[in-house]
Amino acid sequence: MNKRLSKSEFKAAIESNIKTLYRKTIDEATVDQVFQAVSYAVKDIIIDEWIATHDEYEKQDVKVLYYMSMEFLIGRTLGNNIINIGAIKEVREALSELGFDLNAVEDKEPDPALGNGGLGRLAACFLDSLATLGYPAYGCGIRYRYGMFKQKIEKGYQVEVPDEWLKNPYPFEMKRPEYAYEVKFGGNVRVEKKDGKDVFIHENYNSVRAVPYDLPILGYKNNVVNSLRIWDAEAITNFSLEHFDRGEYQMAVEQENLARTIVEVLYPNDNHYAGKELRLKQQYFFISASIQRAIARYKEKHNDIKKLHEKVVFQMNDTHPTVAVPELMRILLDEEGLNWDDAWAVTTKTCAYTNHTIMSEALEKWPIDLFSRLLPRIYQIVEEINRRFVESIKKAYPGNEEKVADMAILYNNQVRMAYMAIVGSFSVNGVARLHTEILKKQELKDFYLMMPEKFNNKTNGITQRRFLLHANELLADWVSKKIGSDWICNLSAISKLKDYLDDEKAAMEFMDIKHRNKVRLAAYIKEHNNIEVDPDSIFDIQVKRLHEYKRQLLNILHVMYLYNKLKDDDGFDMYPRTFIFGAKAAAGYRRAKLTIKLINSVADVINNDSSINGKIKVVFIEDYKVSNAEIIFAAADVSEQISTASKEASGTGNMKFMLNGAITLGTMDGANVEIVEEVGKDNAFIFGLSSDEVIKYEKDGGYDPLEIFNKDSEIRKVLMQLTNGYFSAENPGMFKEIYDSLLYPDEGGRADIYFILKDFNSYAQAHERIDKAYQNKKAWARMALLQTASCGKFSSDRTIEEYVRDIWHLKKVEVKMPKNSK
Ligand code: CGF
Numbered sequence: 001m002n003k004r005l006s007k008s009e010f011k012a013a014i015e016s017n018i019k020t021l022y023r024k025t026i027d028e029a030t031v032d033q034v035f036q037a038v039s040y041a042v043k044d045i046i047i048d049e050w051i052a053t054h055d056e057y058e059k060q061d062v063k064v065l066y067y068m069s070m071e072f073l074i075g076r077t078l079g080n081n082i083i084n085i086g087a088i089k090e091v092r093e094a095l096s097e098l099g100f101d102l103n104a105v106e107d108k109e110p111d112p113a114l115g116n117g118g119l120g121r122l123a124a125c126f127l128d129s130l131a132t133l134g135y136p137a138y139g140c141g142i143r144y145r146y147g148m149f150k151q152k153i154e155k156g157y158q159v160e161v162p163d164e165w166l167k168n169p170y171p172f173e174m175k176r177p178e179y180a181y182e183v184k185f186g187g188n189v190r191v192e193k194k195d196g197k198d199v200f201i202h203e204n205y206n207s208v209r210a211v212p213y214d215l216p217i218l219g220y221k222n223n224v225v226n227s228l229r230i231w232d233a234e235a236i237t238n239f240s241l242e243h244f245d246r247g248e249y250q251m252a253v254e255q256e257n258l259a260r261t262i263v264e265v266l267y268p269n270d271n272h273y274a275g276k277e278l279r280l281k282q283q284y285f286f287i288s289a290s291i292q293r294a295i296a297r298y299k300e301k302h303n304d305i306k307k308l309h310e311k312v313v314f315q316m317n318d319t320h321p322t323v324a325v326p327e328l329m330r331i332l333l334d335e336e337g338l339n340w341d342d343a344w345a346v347t348t349k350t351c352a353y354t355n356h357t358i359m360s361e362a363l364e365k366w367p368i369d370l371f372s373r374l375l376p377r378i379y380q381i382v383e384e385i386n387r388r389f390v391e392s393i394k395k396a397y398p399g400n401e402e403k404v405a406d407m408a409i410l411y412n413n414q415v416r417m418a419y420m421a422i423v424g425s426f427s428v429n430g431v432a433r434l435h436t437e438i439l440k441k442q443e444l445k446d447f448y449l450m451m452p453e454k455f456n457n458k459t460n461g462i463t464q465r466r467f468l469l470h471a472n473e474l475l476a477d478w479v480s481k482k483i484g485s486d487w488i489c490n491l492s493a494i495s496k497l498k499d500y501l502d503d504e505k506a507a508m509e510f511m512d513i514k515h516r517n518k519v520r521l522a523a524y525i526k527e528h529n530n531i532e533v534d535p536d537s538i539f540d541i542q543v544k545r546l547h548e549y550k551r552q553l554l555n556i557l558h559v560m561y562l563y564n565k566l567k568d569d570d571g572f573d574m575y576p577r578t579f580i581f582g583a584k585a586a587a588g589y590r591r592a593k594l595t596i597k598l599i600n601s602v603a604d605v606i607n608n609d610s611s612i613n614g615k616i617k618v619v620f621i622e623d624y625k626v627s628n629a630e631i632i633f634a635a636a637d638v639s640e641q642i643s644t645a646s647k648e649a650s651g652t653g654n655m656k657f658m659l660n661g662a663i664t665l666g667t668m669d670g671a672n673v674e675i676v677e678e679v680g681k682d683n684a685f686i687f688g689l690s691s692d693e694v695i696k697y698e699k700d701g702g703y704d705p706l707e708i709f710n711k712d713s714e715i716r717k718v719l720m721q722l723t724n725g726y727f728s729a730e731n732p733g734m735f736k737e738i739y740d741s742l743l744y745p746d747e748g749g750r751a752d753i754y755f756i757l758k759d760f761n762s763y764a765q766a767h768e769r770i771d772k773a774y775q776n777k778k779a780w781a782r783m784a785l786l787q788t789a790s791c792g793k794f795s796s797d798r799t800i801e802e803y804v805r806d807i808w809h810l811k812k813v814e815v816k817m818p819k820n821s822k
Contacts, residue, residue: 004087005045010094013041026098032168034100035078035108038091039171042081046172046216049085050225053815057136061301063310065137065808066294067127068287068324069317071120071266072141072228073148074127074215075626076109077172079470084218110165111627113147114230116270117545118652119356121626122431123317125652125796128463131219131226132489133800134812140290140321142282143173143213143230146265151584151623156600160268160587173213173230180211181292182236183285185258189376200334202377206251208233208259210289220465220489223815229293231286235259269586270545271362277370280323284375287324295331305336309349313808316353316425319364319417325351325424326381334377340384352807353421353428354458357649358435358443359549365414382420386410389423396450407446422447422454427807429458432650432671434691442695458803459674460650461796464491467656471630474513475660479788482506492792497785507781514637514661514784521635524628525580525619531607533617537576538774541662542640543624543632546583546592549647553738554756555579555640556599558763559606559618560718560727566612575771578617582624582632591737596620598735601727633660637784638685638770641666642763644754646691648672655794661784665766667759671794678790683783685773687766688759697755705743705752708760715760719743 005013017037018029029037057064079102082091092102115121123139130137149160187205191198215228235256262285267274294312295305302311316322325347332343357363372379386409397403405411409419422428422444430436436457440448448455469476469488479487482500486493500506518535525533542555559579565572581599585592603618621628639657641648641664648670658664658675666672667688676684689697697703709716722739725732742752752758774780792798804810 004085005041005090007090007094007097010041010087010090011098013044014038014094014098017041031100031104032108034095034098035105036168036171038095038105039078039109042078042085042087042091043172043216045085045087046081046218046225049218049223049815049817050216050227052223052817053225053813056813056815060811060813061311062136062813063808063810064294064297064312065130065135065810066140066290066312066314067123067130067137067317068140068290068314068321069120069123070142070283070286070320071115071317072123072127072139072230073115073117073120073626074112074124074228075121075466076106076111077215078109079106080128080466081172081216081218083465083470084220086221107627110163110167110170111625112165112170113163113625114141114144114266116148116266116268118650119270119318122460122652122796125461125463125466126800127217127226127228128465129461129796129800131217131224132222132463132465133797133804134219134222134224134814135800135804135808135810136813137226137810138290139217139226139228140286141228141230142263142266142286143232144263144266148266148584148625149268149587153596153600153620153622156597156604158585158593158596162265173215175232176212176214176229179293180209180234181289182207183210183288185281185284185374187376189380200377200380206254206258207236208255208262208285209236210285212289212293223817224813229290231263231289233259233262233285268584269589271357271359271547271549272586272589273362273364274588275364275366277374280366280371280374283320284323284327284378287321288327291324291327291331295336305332305338306342306346308346312350313810314351315803315808316351316421318354318356319421322353322364322417322421322424323375323378325420326378326385329381329385330377333381344385347424348426351421351425353418353425355418355428355430355435355439355444355649358438359647364417366417368410368413368415371415379415382409382415385420385423393450403446407450418444419447422451426454427456428454429456429807430649431458431460432674433457433459434646434668434673435649435670438646438691438695456806458799458806459671459793460652460655461794461799462652462655462659463796464488464494464659467630467633468659472513472517472634472660474516475510475634475788478509478513489797491795491797495789495792497789501782501785501789504778507778507785510661510785510788511777511781514635517631517634517660518637521580521631524631525621528622529619531603531617531619533578533619534576534614537578537614537617538637538770539578539580539635540638540640540665540770541580541582541632541636541657542642543580543582543621543629544651544653546585546589546595548591548595548754549644551642551644551754551756552581552583552599553595553754554642554759554763555581556595556602556618557718557756557760558767559616560602560721561714561760561764562767563602563606563609563612563616564714564717564721566615574615575774576615576617577771578619580619580621580632580636582621582628584624591741594735594737598722598727598738601734605727629656633657633662636660636662637774638662639664639666641669641672642688643667643669644694644759645669645689646694647754655791658787658791658794661788663770663783663787665770674793675791678793679786683786685766685770687762689755694755701750703752703755703758705757708757709743712761715757 152159184205184207217226483496639662641654651670665685722735728734
């Protein structure tokens, strides 16, 4: 362990940084300035470890993982970094003696939101685990100038506000101009013969300079510091009179524009691709730069490029980075001079692909004319990959043209990126057992049958260091007091809490912590929403991206149903419940945005109806993001994981809730299946169609929501309230679109495609079971404690160990710090 700074050394470092950065004394400094000063004090310690880690990697000539991802939703890092260098006590006390509160200082950090949701947060958890376990890895991504938009709610509607996370200098990043690379777009490819061989010359292109910025990724108290490398774009051509004179002014302007636009903004779509040219530019931009750098680094020590896979592995996080396959081929063929077979052998031993979704609208397919115009040389390579692959399909299935149509990479004027990834990788994995099974049996069945050895499952995980140790200090301390602190780096040790399941005192302490966290969330809600919520009510929470398949609509329709029962049925009573939502909708996703409006409209009516005695409250938390997520998970009693079975590949929010002692109300979908397996089905509230049933209805038909509407008066009443202005007096027709989607066939000929009405009653019954269960305080406490005690499997440390064992084959590295370092 690095020699730590004492409290007084931290104080001195903070004061001195305030002086050098701002020419001020600490008494004159603002909290923002103190945030910068503390960050630099912490960075100063990190730097030594960062250098030592990379020296060790060099010395041991380690194999390195490059985790390629368009998104890294790292969230704020100061708090985590302080924990990971083991200095939380010293920093907190130093700040307090200087008159500042650490939490307030942490709040000044912009939340680097370089991702949309699950996929980007998973990448961030993976980096945390890789460093903590001591595996050499780089995260490779994009330094978006604007990350995920900030969400404002105005009159119940979502309004998107740009997220200027780089408005002030970000203290933890480091520019590395020495590793800049040129990335080329457009133009044409000329073929020349040289020594009897074809040489491909790319000309008339536009290009940008990709310049990396490194962010330190700290392991937990182990001196390991890996890097998240995010690429910025700069113009290569500088304006000069010379260019102007030669008529290249236009070219110079174009390159300036290209550089500016390419990294401007993260596309705010989760599980849906927009098909925009700029998005493809972003993809090729960061992939080309990352691979160029990886190869240059490899060549510093090695001269046989054919052995690249022994020292390098590229993991492609979804289809977004899969242009890595032809880009690696390009470099091997055109720059390293390998022949096709050798280049292909290297590529298919170096690349691996993770699939995160079966939603067809999320699997990227690029129009060939766009792709070939933007990346002419890459396209030639894709054509050849496709030609050879089609040959092998024909060999495996002689005369079967349907198979060719189903599997070809180039088909119907499109480049099917997922198929290219599968063909070019040695490993294809899904992210939860059920998801991988669906891939093998349905979505990618043809590929599985042809290359079964590539397919494997890696159930997702989350880092307990952020989502318990940092997010829920009270519970983290309590757990460590009970069972020791092994769980921090070995979450399976948390099962020792099971010894306390029948210890009433322990269970009550556990619930007391939950209560205090509910009080903290209630205060947040009061401050941000000006709504009073009762911490003694059941906190029933659904926070995640807004998507129809995640069925926030089912949740709010059920709230309307309960409200109707309270109003109409004298015999009905319920335990007070606070329904909490948090969700961003993609800016162009109309139905999702309308659902947000519906939730807020229902909230307005219910929260202001004194006749129901506060039995129901509905809260929509604005701008759900990593930092407020931490407060939310810690305070949940019930975790809503209610996607239509088969649609949620894994989910990771479900695991964060579980870790913090919330009980799952969910369908048998994604990782819920494995959660239920861990806690036992009596300790979860499960409802709804199974994935097999959903898939069967989708294939064979046989579901008509109108039948349910006609038969069930309570459901009918709820649906009518969508069109009669009950919750939208100002515009009664406002929610008609939602009503129609539930009852009338869409362009695909199906109504209620997410089976909301079909699952409604079973969902309502699961809620009744919760209502009853919560009233037995002892039994509930036991069940809640059991969630935390059973979540060992869901650590991203476990997931990473599986990736390492089956796919990456990395070696653990120990980093020792010299005695006299800081
Ligand atoms: O990836 C997701 C998430 N929405 O980002 N997908 N994508 N694309 C899945 O839908 C989640 O189920 C999954 O947990 C996450 C990470 O694998």
